[in-house]
Amino acid sequence: GQQLNQSPQSMFIQEGEDVSMNCTSSSIFNTWLWYKQDPGEGPVLLIALYKAGELTSNGRLTAQFGITRKDSFLNISASIPSDVGIYFCAGGTGNNRKLIWGLGTSLAVNP
């Protein structure tokens, strides 16, 4: 199926460091969503973006909807151990009934 290009695939960082990950696509999207998935659980929505150029924060997380509508990035500042998990981006078109997903960025934080 169709997928977004999400990078990096995995990251291992020290507690307190900042983290950046991104998603790119050859297609245009109307919505960009960022989810986090903990082991054994379903994804939980972190940030939703609905307009090109939009920059939205949720605590230590900041995400941006690229101007071209073909990319998005997520930043995590001052990482802590509970940030560990897999982060997914998803792009939506039209009415967002069928989201296209990235393969995820696995984040490990060394305390």
Add this chain to the structure above:
Amino acid sequence: KAGVTQTPRYLIKTRGQQVTLSCSPISGHRSVSWYQQTPGQGLQFLFEYFSETQRNKGNFPGRFSGRQFSNSRSEMNVSTLELGDSALYLCASRTSGTSGETQYFGPGTRLLVL
């Protein structure tokens, strides 16, 4: 408000068998979507139901089917299981599936096919 619930959480089947998974959406949500998640393929969309009707479908073979009941609960069925069907099956619900609505995921059913 209770979240999305899925049963069972874990399941082991053998090749050729069939399986039925269940999903109860958040109260008031009428749209239910199903996804298959595997390490190599990520989240792959299976189908979406709204008001007991399949509204959207991904690229999966006919062995994968689903239905939705009048109370919005949904079931997913996989017939003639194959080894490659081993995956985490996630259900997500939202109010009506219109633009801008957030999907809320359940914890998933982990299926292992031996």
